[in-house]
Amino acid sequence: MCLNLSNYALSFNFAYDECHFKIKKKMNTKDLLDQIAFIKEIDKVKYIQRKTKLFNSDRCENDAEHSWHLALMAIVLAEHSNEPIDVLKVVKMVLIHDIVEIDAGDVFIYDTVKNHSNTDEERLAANRIFGLLPKNQAEEFISIWEEFEAGETNEAKFARSMDRLEPLLQNTSNNGGTWKEFGVKYDKVYEKKSIIKEGSKSIWNYAEGLINESVEKGILEK
Amino acid sequence: MCLNLSNYALSFNFAYDECHFKIKKKMNTKDLLDQIAFIKEIDKVKYIQRKTKLFNSDRCENDAEHSWHLALMAIVLAEHSNEPIDVLKVVKMVLIHDIVEIDAGDVFIYDTVKNHSNTDEERLAANRIFGLLPKNQAEEFISIWEEFEAGETNEAKFARSMDRLEPLLQNTSNNGGTWKEFGVKYDKVYEKKSIIKEGSKSIWNYAEGLINESVEKGILEK
Incomplete structure (x- = not known):
């Protein structure tokens, strides 16, 4: 009898575990399908042309190439941050910061008509595109994107300093x-x-030198 | 006298700190210049065309766009890894894995003549390009690249599963x-x-389904 009960308990546990596994697996499958939908959607970032051009080149850079470059810059230059930073968070920020442009388009930083800062259009885009992901991830990505846009945390400051540094390096490599x-x-x-300088004083020292040197070289008008 | 000694000590400490700061700053500046040289060099990754095309597109993808996509895929899909992984390490792997192609070029995975696996040419490229970085970073990047190529750690297995998944999604989106x-x-x-499947059994289940479905749809010949 004892053996039978034990068998019953084992069989119950097994059934429960199997059921639990199936539910979890089903949830994972649903999550995976949502994640794949997001992965397919963000391919459109590769079509969004920026104004700045590749280094020593006449070809415009697109948002995916730009984001890849910023991610590596953040990893390589992290030691120069004014404050300690969570590098993975900075990398996430720069990898996703331009995804909203799938819907909202790229606005040139020196545009005199359209505002470059956080628009309602970009918020709608963030909700739609990150919203393709499973709920927890969608919330995390929207929150990280908002943190980048607000530019107040150490991570956002450093991520934004990378976003400003890359086009400076490009313009000085491209004769203005x-x-x-x-x-x-x-x-x-x-x-x-x-x-x-809010992200890195030492990188700003270097950047300031580049800007002044550009005036001396005649590739930037004072 | 005591006061004088104290002043002397203070002044000595200050001089030492200032000197130490200057040395550190000088080292940082040297590091920064090396890092900038690396950042400029890797721009060439944006010119390396892959055989696979963007999703629903006739345009070939380049290595920078591909690496950006893999990095986001790794972040989004990390929960499906068979084993716990250091996500930042996986992201570093996929961001840098194709940089050696600046010198060695892209070899098609189904190439019947040239071997796709780790070649001497790629090792030379890794040493030259990562070698532009300050010593510690150069060593770290070479080591991470070698770890990816060897494909034995949990991180390398997951990174490689991302590298195989993206073109599968692209080919099935592009009618074969x-x-x-x-x-x-x-x-x-x-x-x-x-x-x-070495990186993720659940992603493999999904991928296997896609492959079989492709045969049924007539976009992959059995």
Whole structure:
């Protein structure tokens, strides 16, 4: 009898475990399908052209290439952050920061008509695109995107300094690049780039030198 | 006298700190310049065309776009890994795994002449390109790249499963994509893709379903 009870208990546990596993597996499968839908949707980031061009090139960079470059820059330059940072969080920020442009489009940082800062259009895009993910991940991604946009935490400051540094390196490699193309002057460049110092004073020292050197070289007008 | 000694000590400490700071700053500046040289060099990854095409598209994907996509896939799909993984390490792996192709070029996974596995050419490339970085970082990047290539750790297995999954999603979105273009048959696809299960059994279940479905749809020949 004891043996039978024990068998019964074993069989019950097994049935329960199997059932639990199936439910979990079903949930995972549902999650996986949602994640795959997101992975397919974000391919559109590869079509979004930026104004800035590749280093030493006439080809415009797209948002996916830009985000890849920023992620590696964040990893390589993390030691220069003013404050300790969670590198994985910074990497997530820069990898996803432009995904909203699938719906909202790219706005040039020196655009004089359209505001580059956080718009309702971008919020709607964040909700739609990150909303394809399972609930917890959607909430995490929306929150990380908002943190980047707000620019207040150490991670957001460092991520934003990477986002400002890359086009500076591109324009100085491209004989003035978009500065010359769109007639952007020293003061505006200096103002937009000085945000770099909030993430890293040492990178800002380097960036400031590059900006001043660009004036001396005649590729940036004062 | 005591006060003088104290002042002397203070002044000595200050001088020491200032000197130490200057040395550190100088080292950081040297590191920063090396890191910038690396950041500029890897821009060339954006020119390396892969055989596979963007989702629902005729345009070939380049290595930078591919690496960006894999990094986000790794973050989003990490929960499906067979074993616990260090997500940041996986992200580093996929972000850098194709950088060696700046020198060595892209070899098609179904190439029948050239070997896709780790070549001397790729090792030379890793040493040259990662070697632009400060010593510690160069060593870390070379080691991570070698770990990915060896495919033995949990992180490498998961990173490699992402690398195999993306083109599968692309080919099934593109009506057979490179399978049709290069006459690749079911058995070869099944063999190359089955590496996914080493990283994630649940993703492999999904991938296996996609492969079989592709035969039923007539976009993959058995």
